[in-house]
Amino acid sequence: MINVVLGTFFGDEGKGKVIDYLSQQSTMAIRCTGGNNAGHTIKVNGKKFAFHLIPSGILNPNAKAVIANGVVIDPKVLVQEITQLKEAGFSVNNLYISDKAHVIMPYHILLDKILEERRGTEKLGTTACGIGPAYCDKYERSGIRMEDFIGDHFSKIALRNIENKNVILEAFGHEKLDANAIIQEYSEYANILKPYVTDTFSLIHDALEKDEKILCEGAQATLLDIDHGTYPYVTSSNPTIGGICAGTGVGAKDIGQVIGVLKAYSSRVGAGPYPTEQDNEIGDKLRELGHEYGSTTGRPRRCGWLDLVALKYAVRINGLTGLAINHLDTIGKLDRIKLCVGYQHGQDITTNYSTNLKFLNDCLPVYEEFEGNFGDISGMKQIMELPIQAQRYLKRIEEFVGVPVRFVGTGPERENMIVRG
Numbered sequence: 551m552i553n554v555v556l557g558t559f560f561g562d563e564g565k566g567k568v569i570d571y572l573s574q575q576s577t578m579a580i581r582c583t584g585g586n587n588a589g590h591t592i593k594v595n596g597k598k599f600a601f602h603l604i605p606s607g608i609l610n611p612n613a614k615a616v617i618a619n620g621v622v623i624d625p626k627v628l629v630q631e632i633t634q635l636k637e638a639g640f641s642v643n644n645l646y647i648s649d650k651a652h653v654i655m656p657y658h659i660l661l662d663k664i665l666e667e668r669r670g671t672e673k674l675g676t677t678a679c680g681i682g683p684a685y686c687d688k689y690e691r692s693g694i695r696m697e698d699f700i701g702d703h704f705s706k707i708a709l710r711n712i713e714n715k716n717v718i719l720e721a722f723g724h725e726k727l728d729a730n731a732i733i734q735e736y737s738e739y740a741n742i743l744k745p746y747v748t749d750t751f752s753l754i755h756d757a758l759e760k761d762e763k764i765l766c767e768g769a770q771a772t773l774l775d776i777d778h779g780t781y782p783y784v785t786s787s788n789p790t791i792g793g794i795c796a797g798t799g800v801g802a803k804d805i806g807q808v809i810g811v812l813k814a815y816s817s818r819v820g821a822g823p824y825p826t827e828q829d830n831e832i833g834d835k836l837r838e839l840g841h842e843y844g845s846t847t848g849r850p851r852r853c854g855w856l857d858l859v860a861l862k863y864a865v866r867i868n869g870l871t872g873l874a875i876n877h878l879d880t881i882g883k884l885d886r887i888k889l890c891v892g893y894q895h896g897q898d899i900t901t902n903y904s905t906n907l908k909f910l911n912d913c914l915p916v917y918e919e920f921e922g923n924f925g926d927i928s929g930m931k932q933i934m935e936l937p938i939q940a941q942r943y944l945k946r947i948e949e950f951v952g953v954p955v956r957f958v959g960t961g962p963e964r965e966n967m968i969v970r971g
């Protein structure tokens with residue numbers, strides 16, 4: 551059975567922390583969508599680990615860590631991440647990389663930056679990791695897969711691709727890329743990564759047949775989904791449940807629990823509509839209290855109230871079976887808390903989300919207010935121990951979406967978490 555952890559809003563909900571907990575009980579942890587645009591932070595004994603490509607589950611030495619076919623891999627970043635983990639004393643012997651995963655090449659990163667620049671005032675605010683252009687090549691069928699990257703024909707395919715991209719780069723007024731230098735540098739990365747590349751499809755299915763406990767680590771989040779998110783302010787993959795099946799090669803019958811991760815407030819990095827955003831002193835306070843600065847780009851995150859209309863949408867798309875609500879400690883530092891329970895659109899009040907940009911820009915959130923001041927909750931291990939106002943807040947979220955709260959984050963450290971059986 552595969553249990554899945556997914557982001558429900560715009561990313562950075564604290565998926566890494568929930569994954570870290572669940573992967574301790576798993577024999578395999580899989581990343582299956584996105585690339586190094588993800589930044590999953592885990593704090594263990596005061597030490598911070600930020601994972602971009604390697605599944606956070608690698609911290610469990612007994613679990614296989616798998617980068618499956620749906621991921622786009624920047625080999626340079628992956629080699630760096632492997633080196634850093636080794637330097638921190640972790641073994642990467644249990645890392646497996648899909649032969650079908652696509653490779654992010656330097657021209658993808660360059661094109662990501664050039665295309666953003668050309669959008670002028672309408673920038674998407676991408677992470678500039680080359681994600682969009684790499685997925686474009688995958689779907690255009692000119693991408694380089696891991697099996698090609700480590701194969702004898704890599705230089706031939708890379709040369710053809712670089713020559714084609716150079717035509718585009720020149721048209722944009724950019725100087726041409728040096729194909730030989732790129733091929734030489736990337737062949738070195740290929741040599742380092744070769745021992746890890748394998749048929750992850752069979753690896754996953756063999757584990758399923760042995761009834762192993764498998765965990766899928768979602769990256770990005772529901773509202774950044776290329777189909778179901780706030781297009782064009784989205785990423786270029788499907789971080790929702792469908793992407794998990796396509797990104798690993800497993801069928802729906804093998805999916806078990808689907809845990810949706812959210813914060814007790816909300817945040818967004820990059821541009822795009824965000825009805826409950828607090829572009830004011832409340833948002834500033836949440837940013838400072840929650841240390842809301844991107845783990846991939848360091849950008850300040852936009853912050854606002856929790857939006858239950860959007861959460862209901864995430865529940866529907868992903869078939870969530872449980873919620874993990876992080877940063878209850880952070881929101882509990884405010885005196886008063888607002889929770890969005892509807893959108894007023896013209897004369898109507900609705901609880902149905904729509905990714906139509908005009909709808910999102912026109913609607914006004916309808917709020918309910920809650921008492922804050924939760925005090926120090928970091929050591930609490932049961933929901934019943936929480937102050938009554940915190941319990942009321944959680945209860946309202948549960949009631950609204952009809953999905954039970956399974957985990958509550960009470961601080962950034964591994965043990966700052968309430969787990970409900």
Ligand code: GDP
Pocket residue numbers: 557561562563564565566567588589590591592593840841845875876877878879880958959960961962966
């Ligand atoms: P991810 O991309 O979903 O894995 O989330 P990020 O790691 O990008 O951002 C989440 C941030 O919140 C990280 O800095 C975590 O250390 C921190 N964090 C996670 N859960 C909690 C929590 O319950 N309380 C507090 N204070 N911090 C948390």
Ligand code: IMO
Pocket residue numbers: 557560561562563587588589590674675676677678679680681682768769770771774783784785786819820821
């Ligand atoms: P994790 O896994 C937050 C956002 C970018 C930008 C948009 C498109 O840490 O939750 P891209 O580089 O993907 O083309 O950028 O998507 N974005 C994220 N925001 N957390 C992430 O990942 C993100 N991955 C992409 O900020 O708005």
Ligand code: MG
Pocket residue numbers: 561562563588589590591845
């Ligand atoms: Mg993140």
